[in-house]
Amino acid sequence: MNDPEILMDVHNHSNLSPDGSNDPEEMVRRATELGIRYYSLTDHLEINKFYDEEYLYEEPVKRASEISPALIKKYADKINMAYGVELGQPLQDMELTKRMLSSYDYDFIIGSLHMCNGWEDFYLLDYNEVQPEMIMKLYFEEMLEMARWGEFDVLGHLTYPLRYIVGESELYIDMSKYLPIIKEIFSTLIKNDIGIEINSSGLRQKIGLTLPDEYYVRLYKELGGKILTVGSDAHCTQDLGKGIPEAIELARNVGFTELAFFKKRNPTFISIK
C-alpha cells in the first residue's frame, strides 16, 4: 500500500469545498494509508462567490479552521500536515480577503484564479462565444496583479484555463504571445518570495499535462524560482496522490532538488534528490 514516491500532496479538497466528496478526516486517513509524508487540506475560499446563495462559504471556512488543526494534532505521528486554503480571486473583494486572512491562522495559502473579474469560471465559459485569446490575456493580467499583491505562498495551477480551452474544447492557443507576461508574473513572484505548484490534476484530465507543464516549471527555475510544491488537487479520496510521482519526476528533470512545505506561512525544504 505504501508508495514512497508520494512524498507530498499539499493541494486537496474535502467536503468543506462545494465540489469535494469526502470528510476532511477521510481524506487525511487515506493520505496516511498512501504513505504521504507532507500533506495539506486546502479547501476553497472563493472570495468573489463568498456571499452567493448557491454556496455560503462563511460556515465551512470556519469549520475548516477547527477541523484542520484538530486533525494535525490527531495524526501528528503519522503525517506532517498543514492547515491550508485555496484562496480564489483574492483581488475581487479586497475588504473580504483582508478580513479572512486576519481571521484565520493559515499555515499555507494557494493563490488561485478560477475566473477573471466579471466573468464566469473557466469551466463554464463557452469558447465558441468567448474568445480564448481575450480571456487568457485578462487572466494573466489579473494574475500579475495578484503576484504584485503577494499575500499568498504559492500560485495555484498557472495554466488552469488550458484545461478547458485546450483539454475540453480542443482549441489551439498560441501561448507564445503570453510568454512576456508569464515571465513578469514569475519575476514578481520570485521577488516576493512566492512559489508555484505543479498541479498534477491535468494528468488525469483530457489535457494530459501537469498545470503548469514542464516548460513553465523550467522557466520559473531559470528565472531564479526556488519555491515549489506539488499537489494532486484531489476532490475525493480516490484521487489522492494521483500523478504526484510524475510531478516530482518533472521537478527533478528541470533541476529542482527540493520541495517546499509550509507551516505558519514559512517554507521548509524537503529533499527530492
Ligand SMILES: [Zn+2]
Ligand atoms: Zn483551483
Ligand SMILES: [Zn+2]
Ligand atoms: Zn484546488
